[in-house]
Amino acid sequence: MGSTGPPAGRAEAAGATTKAPGSAIATPMPCARGHCQPVRGCVSDKAVARPLGQARKGDVLESEKQLGSGPRRYGANILRCLGQLAILWGISWGCNRFVSWAHWPLPGNVLGVLVLFSLLCLGVIRLEQVERTADFLLRHLVFFFIPIAVGLMEWGEVFSHYGMVLFAAILISSLLPLLSVGFVTLLLHRKR
Amino acid sequence: MQDLLSLLGYSAGTVLVYLGIRRLSLRFNHPLLNVVALSAGVIIGLLVACDIPYAAYVPAKDAMTMLLGPATVALAVPLYRHRRLLYVYGPAILTSVAAGSLLAMLSAGYAAKVGGLPQAVVVSILPKGVSIPFAVEIARIYNGIPALSAAFVVATGTLGSLLGGWLLTRVGITHPVARGLALGTTSHAQGTATALLEGEQQGAMAGLAMILAGMLTAAFAPLGVWLLGVV
Numbered sequence: 001m002g003s004t005g006p007p008a009g010r011a012e013a014a015g016a017t018t019k020a021p022g023s024a025i026a027t028p029m030p031c032a033r034g035h036c037q038p039v040r041g042c043v044s045d046k047a048v049a050r051p052l053g054q055a056r057k058g059d060v061l062e063s064e065k066q067l068g069s070g071p072r073r074y075g076a077n078i079l080r081c082l083g084q085l086a087i088l089w090g091i092s093w094g095c096n097r098f099v100s101w102a103h104w105p106l107p108g109n110v111l112g113v114l115v116l117f118s119l120l121c122l123g124v125i126r127l128e129q130v131e132r133t134a135d136f137l138l139r140h141l142v143f144f145f146i147p148i149a150v151g152l153m154e155w156g157e158v159f160s161h162y163g164m165v166l167f168a169a170i171l172i173s174s175l176l177p178l179l180s181v182g183f184v185t186l187l188l189h190r191k192r
Numbered sequence: 193m194q195d196l197l198s199l200l201g202y203s204a205g206t207v208l209v210y211l212g213i214r215r216l217s218l219r220f221n222h223p224l225l226n227v228v229a230l231s232a233g234v235i236i237g238l239l240v241a242c243d244i245p246y247a248a249y250v251p252a253k254d255a256m257t258m259l260l261g262p263a264t265v266a267l268a269v270p271l272y273r274h275r276r277l278l279y280v281y282g283p284a285i286l287t288s289v290a291a292g293s294l295l296a297m298l299s300a301g302y303a304a305k306v307g308g309l310p311q312a313v314v315v316s317i318l319p320k321g322v323s324i325p326f327a328v329e330i331a332r333i334y335n336g337i338p339a340l341s342a343a344f345v346v347a348t349g350t351l352g353s354l355l356g357g358w359l360l361t362r363v364g365i366t367h368p369v370a371r372g373l374a375l376g377t378t379s380h381a382q383g384t385a386t387a388l389l390e391g392e393q394q395g396a397m398a399g400l401a402m403i404l405a406g407m408l409t410a411a412f413a414p415l416g417v418w419l420l421g422v423v
Contacts, residue, residue: 085262088262088263088265088266089261089262091262091265092261092262092264092265093261095265096261105333105413105414106410106411107326107329107330107333107410108261108329109261109264109265109325109326109329110326110329110406110407110410110411112261112264112265112268113264113265113267113268113271113403113407114268114407115265115268116265116266116268116269117268117271117272120268120269120272121272121275127269127272127273130266130269131269133262133266134266134268134269135266135269137259137262137263137266138263138266138267138269138270140263141263141323141325141381142214142227142228142324142381143207143210143256144256144257144259144260144263144325145228145324145325145328145342146206146209146210146227146228146231146232146235147206147249147252147253147256147257148253148257148324148328148338148339148342149228149229149231149232149339149342149343149346150206150232150235150236150239150246150249150253150339151246151253151337151338151339151342152232152236152339152340152342152343153236153239153240153246154246154339155337155339155340158310158313158340162307162308162309162313165303165304165307165308165309166304166307166309166313166317166344166347167347168303168307169299169300169303169304169307169309169317170300170317170320170344170347170348170351171351172299172300172303173295173296173297173299173300173303173317173320173321173348174296174321174348174351174352174355174356174378174379175355175359176295176296176299177291177292177293177295177296177299177321177374177377177378178292178352178356178359178360178374178375178377178378178379179359179360179363179365179374180288180291180292180295181288181289181291181292181370181373181374181377181378181401182360182363182365182370182371182373182374183365183370184287184288184291184292185284185288185367185369185370185373185374186365186367186370188283188284188287188288189284189367189369189370
């Protein structure tokens, strides 16, 4: 298959996505930011899926539909979110504990992602049992890195000493894999 | 009491700075307007201007990052929502993301080692292509410096989202799946945002690639550390 022709997998994948019952990506969304910019490849009247499949503030999630309105709903929502947070926290804590106990050279949270994914696939945990809190945490995921990045104020001299080397290392190691991933994917596609 | 007050003060300040910069970046939506880099810069500037040592900020940092664990685990939710894409493109995604992650890690590590960087910095640069929750943990496991890793991750993401799309077009990679995977693997969340601007499928692929690259890099890290001879 040529790289310019319409990809055959695309329609297939799109069809598969729309068929997903009760999943949030099945709902056609207006542009993710509400103002689709005329960027290359982006058709403004086409539905744009969120990259992480996140729900936004205005979306009505499955878990919210059966709730009423007013202050009662507010309280129920907070309790629900805390419960969902407890599930996520429990998985994260348990996996971190397990990894340090078993001396695996793997971040506990990586195991946590796999565990939650498996539990979702097996149906032990249903999507609506975690999605509200998960979406909230993911929307603000970058917040948690700000305090970590503030730690850089202790490491200023590394940048002044080795600035050029660091820049070169990052430049090489960004562009090389970018091309390799692109070409490997194309290669695998042509083979099929 | 004094400790609690300062902890609350620093945390509230960080949240305010974050919300302000987030609003700005949502509005202007440019790769150079990076929320982590700008917010951390503003906070470092404030701390330096007020002559506050970093040690005073550490308790607030520990309190604020308590939710990072559950937030990272929550990445399973988008992975699950896009599981059909995984079924359709599974082998292609896994092979190319694995190759890309390994290459990113080794090329960064070797370049840093050849450049004569201290060992801890070499370790911190290894996970620079994956999203920060994974990078920070990988750095910690191998005695790297999480803050440096976060900085390298942001630098990589900015570079990738600025140059990535242009370079891929330049070498003739136009297939949406390939573009999405390449952007997501090498420049994580920032690349995903760029891919999303190109289209729906690119965005979904980049989101998947970003999460998988984080997990695969974590799995490959022992190999990378061993190959580079840094522990």
